[in-house]
Amino acid sequence: METIRIFLNFVGVFFIIYLIGYSTFLFLSVIVGSNVLFDKRKNQELKNELKHDYYVPISVLIPAFNEEVTIIDTIRSILDVDYKLFEIIVIDDGSRDETSAKLIDFFKMHLVNRPINKRIRCQNEEFIYESLDYKVSITLIRKENGGKADALNMGINASKYPYFVCMDADTLLQYDSLEKIANPILEYDDVIAVGGVIGISNGIEIENGHVIKYKLPKSILASMQVLEYDRSFLASRILMDQYNGSILISGAFGMFRKDIVLAVGGYDHSTIGEDMELILKLHVFCRTHNIPYHIKYSADAISWSEAPEKLGDLIKQRKRWHLGLFQSMTMHRRVFANIKYGAVSFASYTYFLLYELLSPFIELFGILTMGLALALDLINIPFALMFFLVYASFGTVLTLTAFLTRVHTQNFKICFSDMIKALLLCLFENIGLRFILAIVRMTAFIGYKEKRLSWGEFDRVEAKK
Amino acid sequence: MNIEVLIYMYALICLALIGFDGMWLVIKYVKTKKITKSEADYYQIIENHLFQISNDQEGNKKQIKIMTKKLTHVDELKAFHLALQKHEKANDIESYMLNLGLIFTDLSQKYEKQESINKAYFAYVIAWHAKHLKRSRISISEHMIAYLDDKSVYCRENALRVLYQFGDGDYVVRALKILDNRGVYYNSKLLSDGLFAFSGNHEKLSAELLELFPLFNQSMQIAIINYLKLIDLDFRADLFEILIDKKVNNELRFALIRYYGKHHFKPAKNILLGFLSGNNNEEWEFAALSARALSIYEEKKVADALKKALSDKNWYVRINAGSSLCQMKVCQGEVQDIMNGDDRFAREVLQYNIDRMKVGSPKSANIAIL
Numbered sequence: 001m002e003t004i005r006i007f008l009n010f011v012g013v014f015f016i017i018y019l020i021g022y023s024t025f026l027f028l029s030v031i032v033g034s035n036v037l038f039d040k041r042k043n044q045e046l047k048n049e050l051k052h053d054y055y056v057p058i059s060v061l062i063p064a065f066n067e068e069v070t071i072i073d074t075i076r077s078i079l080d081v082d083y084k085l086f087e088i089i090v091i092d093d094g095s096r097d098e099t100s101a102k103l104i105d106f107f108k109m110h111l112v113n114r115p116i117n118k119r120i121r122c123q124n125e126e127f128i129y130e131s132l133d134y135k136v137s138i139t140l141i142r143k144e145n146g147g148k149a150d151a152l153n154m155g156i157n158a159s160k161y162p163y164f165v166c167m168d169a170d171t172l173l174q175y176d177s178l179e180k181i182a183n184p185i186l187e188y189d190d191v192i193a194v195g196g197v198i199g200i201s202n203g204i205e206i207e208n209g210h211v212i213k214y215k216l217p218k219s220i221l222a223s224m225q226v227l228e229y230d231r232s233f234l235a236s237r238i239l240m241d242q243y244n245g246s247i248l249i250s251g252a253f254g255m256f257r258k259d260i261v262l263a264v265g266g267y268d269h270s271t272i273g274e275d276m277e278l279i280l281k282l283h284v285f286c287r288t289h290n291i292p293y294h295i296k297y298s299a300d301a302i303s304w305s306e307a308p309e310k311l312g313d314l315i316k317q318r319k320r321w322h323l324g325l326f327q328s329m330t331m332h333r334r335v336f337a338n339i340k341y342g343a344v345s346f347a348s349y350t351y352f353l354l355y356e357l358l359s360p361f362i363e364l365f366g367i368l369t370m371g372l373a374l375a376l377d378l379i380n381i382p383f384a385l386m387f388f389l390v391y392a393s394f395g396t397v398l399t400l401t402a403f404l405t406r407v408h409t410q411n412f413k414i415c416f417s418d419m420i421k422a423l424l425l426c427l428f429e430n431i432g433l434r435f436i437l438a439i440v441r442m443t444a445f446i447g448y449k450e451k452r453l454s455w456g457e458f459d460r461v462e463a464k465k
Numbered sequence: 466m467n468i469e470v471l472i473y474m475y476a477l478i479c480l481a482l483i484g485f486d487g488m489w490l491v492i493k494y495v496k497t498k499k500i501t502k503s504e505a506d507y508y509q510i511i512e513n514h515l516f517q518i519s520n521d522q523e524g525n526k527k528q529i530k531i532m533t534k535k536l537t538h539v540d541e542l543k544a545f546h547l548a549l550q551k552h553e554k555a556n557d558i559e560s561y562m563l564n565l566g567l568i569f570t571d572l573s574q575k576y577e578k579q580e581s582i583n584k585a586y587f588a589y590v591i592a593w594h595a596k597h598l599k600r601s602r603i604s605i606s607e608h609m610i611a612y613l614d615d616k617s618v619y620c621r622e623n624a625l626r627v628l629y630q631f632g633d634g635d636y637v638v639r640a641l642k643i644l645d646n647r648g649v650y651y652n653s654k655l656l657s658d659g660l661f662a663f664s665g666n667h668e669k670l671s672a673e674l675l676e677l678f679p680l681f682n683q684s685m686q687i688a689i690i691n692y693l694k695l696i697d698l699d700f701r702a703d704l705f706e707i708l709i710d711k712k713v714n715n716e717l718r719f720a721l722i723r724y725y726g727k728h729h730f731k732p733a734k735n736i737l738l739g740f741l742s743g744n745n746n747e748e749w750e751f752a753a754l755s756a757r758a759l760s761i762y763e764e765k766k767v768a769d770a771l772k773k774a775l776s777d778k779n780w781y782v783r784i785n786a787g788s789s790l791c792q793m794k795v796c797q798g799e800v801q802d803i804m805n806g807d808d809r810f811a812r813e814v815l816q817y818n819i820d821r822m823k824v825g826s827p828k829s830a831n832i833a834i835l
Contacts, residue, residue: 020471027475034482038489046539046586048619052658112820115813117780130821187618189650390473397479404486 001376008378011369018362022355023394025239026231030402032242033235033299037409040300055182057085058255059159060167063151064090067169068097070306072106074169079134080209083178088138090169091155094145099169100129103140107131114139114158120266122146122153148251149267149274156258156266164261166275168252172201172304175209180301181255188294192257192282195249195297197234200226201304211304214412216421219309223421224429226307230402234299236351241297245348247283249295251275253303260285260293271331273324280332283344302410315440322444325357360442363435395430396423496540503544511552511561518557533568537575539583546590559597566601569594573608581617588612588623595630596664602631610636613643621651625659632665638673645685653684657691667696675703683714690720694727701730708736719754726758734762738770741782753781760789768793775803775811787814791822 043049060078064071071090078088092100103109109129116125123146131138143154152166165181167173177196184191203217203226216223240246251274264285267274279295286293308314329352336353338345354362373379403422407414414422510528535541552558569591576587591598591605598605605627612624621644628636637660644651663670674689681689693700707713708721722740725733740755756774759767771793774786790800803811 023471023475027479030479031482034485043582043619046543046582047589047623048582048585048617050619050622050655052655056654110820112817113813114817115784115810117784119780132821186652186655189652390476394476394479397476397483401479401482401486404483408486408490 004372004376005378008369008373011366015366018354019391023391025236025351025355026395026398029235029239030231030398030405033238033402034405036238036242037299037405041409041411044300050183050186052179052186053084055083055085055179056163056185057161058083058087058178058182059155059161059164059258060086060088060178061152061155061159061164062088062090062167062169063093063148063155064095064099064169065093065145065148065151066095066097066099068095068099068102070170071099072102074167074171075103075107075138077172077206077209079136080175081173081178082175082209083182085161086165086178087136087160089155089158090138090140091151091158092140092142093147093151094126094143100140100142103138104129107138108133109138109140116141116154116158118157119262120153120157121269122150122157122266125154128158147269147272149269149271152251152274153266153269156261159258162258163255164258165253165255166251167254167303168305170306171198171252172206173209173253174206174211174302174304177209177253177301177303181253181298183301184294184296184298188296190292191294191296192260192286193249193279193295194255194301195237195246195295196253196255196301196303197299198229198250198252199302199304200229200307202307202309204304206304211412214407214414216414216418216425217307217309220425221311221314221433222307222309224425224433225314227399227403227422227426227429228433230406231399234406235402237297238299240348243343243347244294245343246295246297247279247344247348247352248276249279249297252305253301260291268331271324271327272320273326273328276324277328277331280328280335283341284332284335287340287344311436314437318437318440319444322357322360322441325352326445329353329357360438363438364442392427392431395434396426399426399429500540500544500547503541504547507545507548508551511548514561514564515552515555515557518560529564529568533571536568536572537579539579539586542572542587542590546593549594562594562597563600565594566598566605569598570601570604570608573605577608577611581615581620584612584615585617585620585623588620588627592623592626592630595627599631602633602636606631606633606636610640610643613640614647618651621649622655622659626662629659629663632663634663634665634670634673637663637665637670638677641674641681641685642677645681648682651684653688653691656685656688657695660688660692661695668698671696671698671700675700683717686717687720690717690724694720694724699728701725701728701733705730705732708733715748715750719750722751722754722758726754726761729761734759734767737762738767741770741774741786749779749782752777753779753785756782756785756789760792763793772800772803775814776808783810783814787811787818790815791818 062071062074062078067074075088075090090103092103109131112128112130114128114130116128123144126142126144128142129140139158141154141158143151155166156164163182163185165178181194181196184194200217200222202219202222203215204211205213216226237246237248254275256278260282261278264278264281266278268277268281271277282293282295285291308317329349335341335345335349337350341349370379370384374381400423403426510532532545536545552561555561572587573591576584579587588609591609595602609624609627613621615621615624625637625640628640641656660670660674671693674692678686678689690704693704704721704724708718708725722737725737737755737759740751741759743752752774756771759771768790771786771790774782775790777783777786800815803815806812
């Protein structure tokens with residue numbers, strides 16, 4: 001009995017340290033994130049920006065697989081972007097639907113015999129179409145199926161400009177998103193990658209790249225994801241950006257310097273977390289070769305992506321993300337506790353390891369020990385309940401802060417009912433969705449081999465315009 | 466300390482942040498209202514001044530004094546700028562702005578002591594109205610030069626814009642020398658595009674920049690070459706020495722190859738042909754850029770060299786050679802040997818460029834840009 005008591009005490013201390021660490025990280029994220037967002041807004045209002053007619057030339061790469069529902073809207077949203085020098089390349093990774101046919105038909109594309117310089121390995125192209133009838137050239141490359149990383153590598157090979165933006169086929173770009181994502185390149189000398197913000201498009205109305213109506217989605221699940229995105233992604237990425245420690249730029253919207261991506265061999269085919277793997281690889285490459293570099297996060301480069309509205313789709317998506325995280329982190333395990341990588345190792349990598357990758361297992365362990373303590377009557381139930389409530393309220397307040405800060409600094413107006421909805425959902429997201437997702441992540445490894453290279457698909461709906 | 470105390474503390478700060486969010490919204494609302502009201506007031510003041518000017522009456526000096534004091538506040542400046550924009554096309558705006566020159570000179574000094582964000586905004590406002598403030602340019606430019614010492618890139622950029630807009634080459638050169646000496650990173654594209662927007666005498670400015678060229682560091686030199694490439698003046702002979710100097714840094718020579726790809730210069734042609742034919746793997750960029758630059762040198766010798774380059778081992782050389790051949794409008798008959806030949810790469814590159822010429826403009830017929 002005494003051994004169990006000592007064990008439970010040890011577990012208790014561990015969890016206190018674990019939760020303090022997590023709370024502190026979230027707290028710092030939200031405080032720093034809010035501060036940065038307010039500063040950005042103030043700068044914008046007082047014209048503290050690098051407005052330019054011509055920024056850097058960019059190739060926009062859109063890997064697509066069975067995207068016939070959204071692909072036309074996506075390309076049209078890119079054509080609406082307020083940017084002069086770019087090209088659009090869609091890479092159809094062997095879709096089984098009409099993705100290519102719809103594009104060829106809508107944009108009146110012509111078949112061309114375009115040679116591609118395959119500097120990084122990818123599957124062969126089947127045909128290439130082009131259209132020169134719009135303000136920028138649109139290229140469609142239909143290739144054999146090889147996965148998202150393979151499609152992106154094909155896009156890099158075919159791109160003609162020194163910077164490329166990768167984005168998802170269901171992502172809509174805000175009118176100034178390319179300008180904003182290119183801005184850090186003009187500000188700093190050694191920027192090799194810039195991450196953009198991914199907002200959830202369900203519920204909002206976009207016209208010519210401008211958000212004309214901002215509303216929380218009707219779907220409760222999608223609304224909770226809006227709150228989750230603001231807390232976990234927006235705030236924490238701004239914090240990591242402060243010490244050049246971003247280890248994840250979402251595949252949904254990010255910009256890269258092509259030469260350095262070519263130097264590291266492009267996207268890795270063997271992982272489904274190709275976006276995170278690339279960033280970790282870039283950190284490793286630059287630090288190993290003593291190349292000065294910056295991986296930036298542009299909090300005002302905004303894109304909009306559809307969130308799954310069905311629980312099944314969300315589960316599928318999160319399992320993929322967790323597997324991707326696992327693959328990327330194990331592939332670059334040398335970064336862990338390695339002084340050479342500084343804050344990337346001791347802050348970012350450690351955070352992702354403890355609070356993202358291992359958290360479902362740690363949480364499960366916590367629940368089991370609580371069960372044991374309860375069975376042996378070694379738990380102070382009122383204290384445990386109070387602690388849980390304090391923790392849940394803290395999470396709720398944090399989430400609400402991140403959400404409100406983001407909404408206000410992006411100059412959106414939300415109605416009173418959305419305010420109430422956000423408040424209630426913050427609470428439920430913290431005590432409900434978070435635990436569901438923890439279970440999902442715990443079971444992510446079941447069927448791991450079959451899912452290793454598949455595209456993540458869920459039911460798409462056309463964007464509201 | 467109990468853990469819950471720490472969590473309470475964190476939550477309290479977050480609640481304060483939410484409070485701040487709310488406060489911010491209220492402040493923003495009040496501020497917007499205030500700025501709108503001030504804008505209307507300034508609109509009226511400007512209108513009165515314009516009326517007085519049109520009737521040869523002297524402006525109210527007391528009011529000008531009050532205005533100078535008020536405009537040291539950035540929100541007031543914002544309102545005034547918005548009101549002034551609405552009068553931009555008024556008949557007597559030039560005469561009105563003459564009076565304003567003194568106010569803005571005074572304000573330049575006052576804003577110099579303010580925080581970077583306000584300073585940058587003030588420079589932005591000056592740049593916007595610069596064309597009407599040229600009589601006060603010397604005194605304002607002196608302050609803008611001082612703004613270049615600010616840590617904010619936005620402040621430096623806006624101050625530079627003022628100098629470009631005033632069109633006084635001496636100040637622009639002085640500003641570039643200051644930036645260069647400070648060794649602060651400044652994107653060469655921002656500089657070259659800014660120089661291109663210079664509203665004064667480009668001939669004089671470019672001559673001064675060329676004279677000081679060896680004293681600048683490499684990134685500034687590249688910016689100057691790119692600027693010279695954009696303007697329609699002849700520096701071909703002046704820059705040629707740098708192109709052939711093997712001791713010069715490669716990046717600078719690449720910029721020069723691009724320059725001679727826009728400005729036809731017979732002696733440069735031979736150098737470019739030399740780069741193209743002497744391609745080695747280590748410095749393939751010289752050959753690839755030359756293949757592209759040679760498109761403006763339409764003659765048989767160049768076409769033959771480009772046709773040969775279609776079989777180069779480097780992809781960029783091949784693709785640029787194909788693109789240049791098409792831009793030179795080399796007729797189908799002349800490339801028949803390649804189209805019927807065994808070199809698949811050369812054939813593909815050429816065919817693609819020919820196809821693209823048919824559907825698009827010749828300028829768009831390129832897929833490899835270095």
